[in-house]
Amino acid sequence: MTALHVQNLSVEIGGTSLVDGVSFDVARGECLAIVGESGAGKSLTAAALLGLAPPAAHVTADEMSVDGADTRRLTDGGWRELRGSRIGLVSQDALSSLDPLRRIGAEIAEPLAIHTRLSRPARRARAVELLESVSMPDAERRSGQYPHELSGGLRQRALIASALAGEPAVLIADEPTTALDATVQVRVLALLRSIVDAGTAVVFISHDFAAVRRVADRVLVMRDGRVIEHGPVSDVLGAPQEEYTRELIAASEHRPREERPGLGTAVLTGVGVSKAFAGAPAVVEASFAVRQGRTLGVVGESGSGKTTLARMIVGVERPDTGDVRWTGEHRVQLVHQNPRGAFDARWTIERSLREALEAGGVPRAARAALVADLMAEVDLAPELAKRRPAQLSGGQRQRAAIARALAADPDVLVLDEPVSALDPSVREKVLQLLRRLQRERGLTMVFVSHDLGVVAAVCDDVLVMQDGVIVEQGAVTEVFADPQHPFTQELLAASA
């Protein structure tokens, strides 16, 4: 039975067509994935399905129905009636979607108060039931807690429970697992699949093909507001018809880097390095080595201490105990996780690069030429130097951040999640750039990431962290082929 039917949906904002002629059906007990890069129009499509497109948007459709109800001419009141009871939303960021001042139980009971005639105690009991149905451990106690007391994965479960409270026929899940750690992601995806199997129609919006493979039955690939490919998951992902789909899939699959033996004496050795913040240990007794001309991947989930370790290598943080020892003189530079925050928003890229050159002791007269060289080295058009960070795309900003780090002419580059905010195809190009820079400049790199695929593609050695402890380290090929520690095995299974 068709739960969601859309025929020729288009959305325009200010005369620009952002969603153009999208049509699809989703049956009960079926999961349709919409994939595409940022700007493809997938989130706007979801918003239109929920009647939540921004006020400036002009939404048109030949046919559009949710659970049999025509939604094309609904008033605001009509939409409110529909949302929660027939169509629900799970968004990316559970922390901002849940009211920070309300207990989880009350949050979930709210749609029950609106859409059902249950009494207050009955609503409370139902909220706990719903939490149990999304496998919330210790549901009774959790329902009395606030969002900040829950981990990211549990928050996402609570959000899903609140979306399911009104027993909607259709659930829209907009990047529901993007902000989660890999191992948690797998569990939330399994939960979503069980919701599908229980008879709900789910629209799963994602840019992650691995996630799509785990939950979806059919997939719809969007680009520039249009559907360019549509079919069962196995067909589209197994034998994509369109060049763009092939590129997207290729960009999200990484071939492990070939082994480069024989390279590298240790330039940096960490001996029993520990660091705590306000009594909470961030890094515990870490011993490791960074080898000349090689890339060391630092892998772990959020809060595992990988960023702290990287910052101690750069020297921004000092270890409480233990020692970070350098062999000889080295210049280290850090590329921040968020290039937008790492640049002074009021300054043009050129001015930031000049500052970096000035700090590196380059005389004023030579700076202009070097700025041009740096821009060329990271494949940025020279005219982009005149722009401010906000006027660049994510990929361009990250290239600019790398250029600035290179301005100091470092021989060791520490990169903190340098590609995690980028779309797959852009990410792939930045990774290529890093590989080229390493080859040309003979850089030694430390690459912090939560993405095992990316680490496999750019790193020679890897170091796996859990709760501040290095649980496993060695050559990438060996660790990935034959993980010894149970956590490494779980991580690898989650990202496969």
Place this chain on the structure above:
Amino acid sequence: MSTSVRPDAGSAPRIGRARPIVLWAALIVLAVVAAMALFPSLLATHDPLRTDVRAALEAPSAAHLFGTDQSGRDVYSRVVHGAGRSVGIGLLATGLALVVGLILGALSGIAPRAVDATVMRITDVLLAFPEFLVALVVVAVLGPGPTNVAIAVTIAAVPVYVRLARVQTRSLALAEHVEAARILGVSRARAFIRHVVPGVLGSLSVLATIGIGSSILAAAGLSFLGLGPIEPSPEWGLMLSGGRNVLGTAWWIAVFPGLAITLTVVSATIVGRTLRARAEGRAS
């Protein structure tokens, strides 16, 4: 046939942003006031200080646009000549508050704890009293006069600037881009001057655009109480005070300077708020 899913909603009203026509009116008022302050002789029709007892207390007419006061001085010309003094004191006080606030706030943002705590407790005390009361006490201590009024209004306004500057300094000093500059090898002092101070100045200027209105009002209020410029200087607050006793018979003496104060303050506030809304829109 394709149907529109929902009618296009008009642009939603945004808080803090005036409608264009109101904004334009405010800008015109400010332009006129600025012209009066900068070139009073071009706009005035009479000498603001020349008394003419025979023409005392005349109602507004073609000869005297806003009428004349008890000494027969032309009220219109006095309003024009008063602009510089009235607005000037407000502007000077706001500018001083901005500079003092920036210096004190930025320094206490990076100062050792004891210094920071001392500065903050002083601002707490000043903030505990209404601004105007603080200004009044300061003038009472310093004695009357336009300079002292400016100093008093500055002291009354400055705690808010110190507070904001301190908070901004603290958050900016920890910002990633400042850290990035430090890692590149930019010295601490230079990173502070280049990346922190301009950012703090930006947010203080936004606050100042709104503060100008209330500073003008506070200065006029002190003058009204006879604590600012003294007769026969033309100043709006003072003129208001001079017309107070004859409001029943010669309303024009008090009403026109009063209108000048009201329009200037309201316009400055509208423009200030619009600027703030723009600045916030850019920041987010």
